[in-house]
Amino acid sequence: MDSQLNTLARSVSNASNLEDLTRSLLRLVQRISGLESIYLTVVDKEAQIQRVLYAENAADLTIAEGLSVPWKDTLCRRALQEGRFATDDVPGCWGDSMAARQLNLQSYVVVPVLNEDHSLFGTLCGASTIKTEVSEEVVELLHLCAELISHQLERERQADLAESRASYAEARLSQLQMITEVSRICLAAKRLPDAIIQITDILSKDLAWSHITPVLVAGTELELLRANGDHEEALRLVKQMLSSDEKQIQLIIENQLEPLIWGDADTEAQKMIVVITSDEGVEAALVVQLDTQKLPCTDSMKLLNGTANALSLLAARLADHEQLEAANQVLEHRSMHDVLTGLPNRRYLIEALEDKLVQAESLGTLIYTAFIDLDGFKKLNDEHGHDVGDEFLRAFAARISRVMRGHDLIARYGGDEFVFVGEGSADGDPDKTGKQIVERIRKACTGRYELPSTELDYAGPSIGIIHWQAGDVMDADIVLARADTAMYADKQARRKPTN
Template identity: 30%
Template sequence: MGMLASSVSQARTLEDLTRPLLELLQTVTGLDSTYLTTIDLDAGVQRIVYARNTRELDIPEGLAVPWEGTLCKRALEEDRLYTDDVAECWADSAPARELGISTYASSPVRTEDGELYGTLCAASMDSLPLAEGSMQVLQMFSRLIAQQIDRERLVSALRRANDSLAVSALTDTTTRLPNRRALMDQLRHRLSLENASHVLLVAFIDLDGFKAINDKHGHETGDRFLSAIGGRMQGAMRDMDFVARHGGDEFVVLSEAPHGDAEACLASLRERLESACSGRYNLGGLLLDYAGPSIGIVVARPGEHECEALLAQADAAMYEVKRARRAARV
């Protein structure tokens, strides 16, 4: 008994808690089977989640039966949580008849918000009286299980909230692309990998003419343009590519290329980005023809580990392209 109590006190999951409680409950009640159910009222189904069976009565885990007609439903509706003559009380209960249950005791498992999660039950094929205090123990165990369910739901909700916050911290709100923080993490990670067969390409993209778009059409249109062009860049990415908004009207793409094919891959990446970003944009009814951004791409040197220095090289390469484009327009 002491070992079971210790297992209950150290339980971290619903199963860790329930299984020793079912064993304790069997000892206290003296009945053949103890089990925990869940109830799906919308689907009209009751399922056996965990069960402990001794002697002849076998209530299998995973068993699903229609909620209508179950002993648990009858007991809740009639507030009759124990009987040693199931055949007399609920003769028309098919599940009880099929399982051969004569003695039955249960307690509802309700979460903190009052939701009916399921039932904690004990049953036997023989007609047996309950030992004194058994119903109090049954009800106490059902409350312990409900508290564990509430704890697990709270932990799950906190994890989801934490995951959402983590994603938000690494996501640009305008374009929904990874932000500069995510970019630096990814760049740091890729530079830390020793790759004998591939090199890292870093493309720095600056949206020429973006300020004029903002000034002429307003910031809302400017944000739509950023989002649209970010989506087009994302669509041009391959499996190992990574695109992020560096800030303002600047984006960065990370890609990989085989050592002996770096220049060809660099040219291919430039072509993909230029093709994706250039052309007509529909920005909430405004049609905008865009000539494309300035793109600078560099290949990381072997042993390169300085993220900022590598970005600065790509930025400088981008400005060379920008100057050449300006000169061509004069």
């Protein structure tokens, strides 16, 4: 007996899994009991099936592994119900059993194998076609083996549970890392399409879906951001989304808790659409092709929800930034341009002239600056009113703008004063070039003006022009002051009567 116990101890200590343990125990029981077949079964109570899991056969009796029979017709079930664990007279006990007659069974023994919660896992059985006495010691040995198998089942269940928890924890950590990376990308992103492409690559690592197709919504146009996946289906679904009930779309946009997953009854099981919105409407969508073998778990859905929230916040931020940039550009333009004429104002003029002087200094070119004063403008205002005066200023600005060339600049300096700035080559006669500029401006601005409210003739402005060359004082205010002085000289000359 000590030898048998040692064998049993070695079987338990050396077994790495249920099969190794069970096969060792079956061989041991068979050697001790003298029965031809010893086998372990598993019982599926829901399906009412008993299946042979592992078997040890000898002599002529063979119980095949994998054999399945209806549970209600088995000797195991009848023996357990009767509390008859062993017999050497099967025909006398269960003579009506078709299986027992076919196998010509004479001796039989069975003990239950229980789960940790005492539910039935299966049975540990022995059978023989030869009349064999089954002692109480053999029955006790079978009970002991059944307990060992039960403990192994529980160990493996715990190991599977631990592995499952570890896999879940790893997947959860991976998803947390994904949503962290999604948040980082959204915080740093300057463009929504770039962020969506990067995030699509990250989400593709999740095993709950086979692939994700990103689609950008630009007005009424749909742009595929990546050439993969079922593009035709992606487009169809997104178009279907966009053509759905406007109230439902608006609900998605306004619902801050769940702005997220869209699916209709026909396609929800295969595909989902992650809707990305801003206050302006739907900005983009991710068409998610689900893994057909499994539905996404709660954490995968949370990952999609978190992604949709992050991208929607990014879309809203970029939309706000775009509006702010546009407003800033309007403000910047207004701060640098005259409201009435639309021409650059004094501030713009000073900055532009400073830049032109620096550039001309390095290139050795000339800068021509003409100061223009609208003679008779006060009288025009007094006689016709300020509205007509404003009409005249706008018409004057339009005329002089039409004769500007290349990099010429015309600005409203203030009131009825304008300034021209042009560039010229150091070759040639600068005085002659200056006169040509003055003549061009005066010709464009002199003559009849057909204004919205009246018509009038204008004799032209006073114009003083100077040229600046490398080596002169690089100060815009000084250059303008000199041009202003030249303008007053021209004004005085125009007032002198001609002989």
